[in-house]
Amino acid sequence: MHYAQVQAFDQPPQYLEGPDLPAPADGQVRLKVLASAVHRLVQMRAKGQHFSARTAPLDPSSDGVGIDEATGQIYYIGAFAAATFAEYVNVDKNRLVPIPAGADPIAVAALTNPVSSSWMALSERVKDLPSKFSVLVVGVTGTSGRTAIPVARQFGAGKIIGAARNEKALQALVADGSIDKYIVLDDKLADATAALGHVDVILDYVYGNATATILTALQTGTDVETQYVNIGTIAQDESITLNAQTLRAKKLTLSGSAPGSYSLAAAVQQIPGIVALAATLPKPADVVPYPLSEVARVWDTDEARKKRLVLLPWGQ
């Protein structure tokens, strides 16, 4: 069987050939892998920079889409349920979610992890949100930030404010009705944040200076909580300076959302809803599919780093 693995954390994954898989164990099924997306999480795992990836050799994949050749049913393969940089996987049946007929396996592979980021934050990491809550999505123009919009609407958001650096992209999101308002991550961020007034929840994909500025400037009331959830660090800055008075002067809770901050049982419970939503979304324009056999060549290209690489173990 062909598969791909990182042999050392300073090198791209290598395409390899090894023995076939053993027969599936009780409670498992054999799937032919159709697509495995290289999310930001997978990129971090491949570099040994994620808490779930500390030793090599390692298959850095997180999830994927595969077909049961006996029935023709296509499934989403849950996060860390199997090493999906491979032609075949044996997976526990309880980690599979059937994909609705007609859904694009590449789009579902590309979108389920991004959709899960805000879904798990809103289902597991915030409490007692008011009806028609307001949400500030920091990093709303990224793939995960964009999917946070339909997720927040599904969870009952009444007002969605987007934050990002690219004002044109923010204007487009307002123009097509995706978000209600935006603030720009620039040198006027503190004033723009203060002018927002209270927001019920902040979903943050960026972190770093932008987050410190937002938390400091936010004018939130003493009656209603603002619940901040860190989801990512696309600004590449894992630390912020937070004045103690910011914590004392506001009704603010701070948390984060990723596997580790919620249980596997919670993820298993939520994943059917996540996949159902992901299957309805259009494939993002920046998805770039490549055969898994080309992984070493395409891994470190500008295209793969900036766009959404999806690897296909059986080619195009």
Ligand SMILES: NC(=O)c1ccc[n+]([C@@H]2O[C@H](COP(=O)([O-])OP(=O)(O)OC[C@H]3O[C@@H](n4cnc5c(N)ncnc54)[C@H](OP(=O)(O)O)[C@@H]3O)[C@@H](O)[C@H]2O)c1
């Ligand atoms: N915890 C979880 O479950 C989970 C799941 C998925 C993703 N994540 C994390 O969430 C983050 C975003 O993921 P994604 O899939 O949305 O990534 P993405 O699609 O690569 O995000 C790209 C966007 O990030 C913005 N950006 C890039 N560099 C930036 C910087 N230095 N400062 C501010 N904004 C910057 C850019 O928007 P503008 O130029 O318009 O500002 C760009 O469009 C990543 O850190 C990822 O690891 C976490």
